[in-house]
Amino acid sequence: MAGPRTIVAAPRRTAAEEVYRSLRRDIVTLQHRPGAPLGEQALADTYGTSRVPVREACRRLQQEGLLTSIPYKGYFVSPISPKEISDSFELRSAIETRAVSLAVGRASDRELERLSSLASIEYTYSDWASYADFLDKNLGFHLEVASLSRNDRLFTVLHNLLVSMQRFFFLGLDLGDFGAEMRNEHELLVRHMIRRDDVAAAACAEQQITASYERIRRALAAAEGVELPISEG
Amino acid sequence: MAGPRTIVAAPRRTAAEEVYRSLRRDIVTLQHRPGAPLGEQALADTYGTSRVPVREACRRLQQEGLLTSIPYKGYFVSPISPKEISDSFELRSAIETRAVSLAVGRASDRELERLSSLASIEYTYSDWASYADFLDKNLGFHLEVASLSRNDRLFTVLHNLLVSMQRFFFLGLDLGDFGAEMRNEHELLVRHMIRRDDVAAAACAEQQITASYERIRRALAAAEGVELPISEG
DNA sequence: CATGGGAAGATTGTATACAATTCGTATACA
DNA sequence: TGTATACGAATTGTATACAATCTTCCCATG
Structure with missing residues (x-):
């Protein structure tokens, strides 16, 4: 994976x-x-x-x-503050969009095909074990993209960043069922990449990262400091 | 610093x-x-x-x-391979250009003025101590930019990356006197930032990072595997 | 002469004991 | 009552000893 x-x-x-x-x-x-x-x-x-x-x-x-x-x-x-979440997504955006651009220029058709097979993932709403499995596979997809950039250093940094962001996503999944939405996002991204359109693919990734951030923000606003110790950032 | x-x-x-x-x-x-x-x-x-x-x-x-x-x-x-150098510069470009963009939108005039004062640095050709001092101040300039992005996570990652890249720069300084060139680059970048032109500033940073990479590449080609153990990447 | 086994050396991995530092508290004193 | 101080508990930081694992090299054996 x-x-x-x-x-x-x-x-x-x-x-x-x-x-x-x-x-x-x-x-x-x-x-x-x-x-x-x-x-x-x-x-x-x-x-x-x-x-x-x-x-x-x-x-x-x-x-x-x-x-x-x-x-x-x-x-x-480490406490989860709004600023840490915002900082993390901002950094992720900078790194991952570049990773997508590079991958478009360097991955083989064979590899993009394999990537496509990792795009279809889903989870069951309010099923904890399902969440864990889903997040693991989602991480696998994004790491595969990073790996296709052929940049080991970028891969390592993005790997660490995404792992530390996993707990944000845990907060977001309970807000609603976004499985279909995210699967569509993945497949759209891969289509851009297969068409070798690096600009569209990067823009697509950027937009999806923003969407993910918005989901987390809404989940956090919904929970509003009752369930979890959220420190003011 | x-x-x-x-x-x-x-x-x-x-x-x-x-x-x-x-x-x-x-x-x-x-x-x-x-x-x-x-x-x-x-x-x-x-x-x-x-x-x-x-x-x-x-x-x-x-x-x-x-x-x-x-x-x-x-x-x-860790050995210095051409691929590691290329990977590092690629990642740096992704992160630092974004840092510049963010800084343009978030830094105060006062802070950009201070940044300007850090731009003027120089070194003495073939003077080892001068190299060390120059690289330290150069690092300080780029870290200040990163810090003005107001993104702690980005700052930390870029900090680690730039520190680990310092030894590349050591290889490059002996190739010729680039003090004036780099000072001009810094000052140009700051001017774009003061004009609050984030697109121009980011493009300027990107171009300068590429230039820096080219300097290192030439230095490496000149040394051509005699002085230092360069592993094939 | 090639090859496999095994002992010796080196290096990392782990456990335990001890030193150093900090924080909270109680207490003496003004 | 307010404040300073000294003591003690808790925690990390460091040193040393030992166990486990790997490498290497030598030698026996086919």
């Missing part, structure tokens, strides 16, 4: 890696709420390891923006 | 932080050559600490792309 040519490095089975993946999953699926306190020792007890691997995982998540460290107080799940 | 409103976090004086900063400086100034092997224990001995802080620093540098880890062999300074 993540990478077609994942020659980079085989992810080894290490405790630090396990803690990292588990913690990240729990954070992006909102099972650890924004603002929730996490201590190294507590996490070590939870995962049955020592503080050293936990520490490594936490520093990684901190660098990716999902955790915030307050020295001698502990780690905290 | 880095940030005007650096409210984010006071950089604590910790051993891991010291090792990180020292190592990063030595890598971007090419005092540690691309491909050079670095072991945790050796670094610990060098810096007079234990492996734990060294490890933390190395993982950070690895995630930023300056170090490459080969399991059970050691860390190595």
Whole structure:
């Protein structure tokens, strides 16, 4: 899913890696709420390891923006502020539209065909497990586009950004059933790319990212500071 | 220099932080050559600490792309390949042009005036210390632009990217005296920004980034695999 | 001479113990 | 009552010891 040519490095089975993946999953699926306190020792007890691997995982998540460290107080799940959401979408727009442009110029017909097969995804309204699966496949689609840009550095940065944005999307899915809408968006984008129209494809991506942002904004306005600890940005 | 409103976090004086900063400086100034092997224990001995802080620093540098880890062999300074340079400039172009656009719409006249004062920089040809100072100030200029975008996430990502690209620029400065040229570029960009012409400013930034890439490419072609270990990309 | 096995060395991964720093609180004092 | 201060609890930061894993090289064996 993540990478077609994942020659980079085989992810080894290490405790630090396990803690990292588990913690990240729990954070992006909102099972650890924004603002929730996490201590190294507590996490070590939870995962049955020592503080050293936990520490490594936490520093990684901190660098990716999902955790915030307050020295001698502990780690905290980074709060979700309107500004952070807006900043993230703005940056995503800058990077992903370029990725689409580059991909149009560099991907083979064969690869675009394969991309097309990843465009059709859906979920079941108000089904949590379905949400998780949907977001995973949606991430896969966008990462495939990024990978077709043939730019490893761009891929890595966009990968990190999209992962940290996953929890925003979790907030949005409950607002309504957008499965069909997003599937149509994906398919439209791929059609532009197959036609090798880089300008139209980039504009299409830009517009879809804005639409996604609007969905999140509406979901946030609907929830309006009751369910989740949203900090003022 | 880095940030005007650096409210984010006071950089604590910790051993891991010291090792990180020292190592990063030595890598971007090419005092540690691309491909050079670095072991945790050796670094610990060098810096007079234990492996734990060294490890933390190395993982950070690895995630930023300056170090490459080969399991059970050691860390190595990431090689500089033509593709890595090209990828980096491509990504930089995507992010920085957007940063310029945003800054034009959000910075105050006062801030743009201050930015103007950072534009005039120069260096002395074939003077190493002068190079380091020049690159530092040049970085400061571009980071100030990024900061004026008012997008923290964009700032952080571009910051990391530009830092890791510093060592490319080191290769380029010896090719000739580009001080005046780059100063003119900076001043032209600022003039576009002051005129609040975001399209012209973004196009100007794009063109300048391309020019910078060309300078590096020529420098690399001139050196042609004799002085430095350049891996084939 | 090619090849597989295995021991030795090196490196990373993990656990535990200890030091350093910070924050809250209680308390002494004005 | 208000304020300063000292103490203690909690947490991170660091050092060291040990275990696991990989590489390498040598040697036996076909």
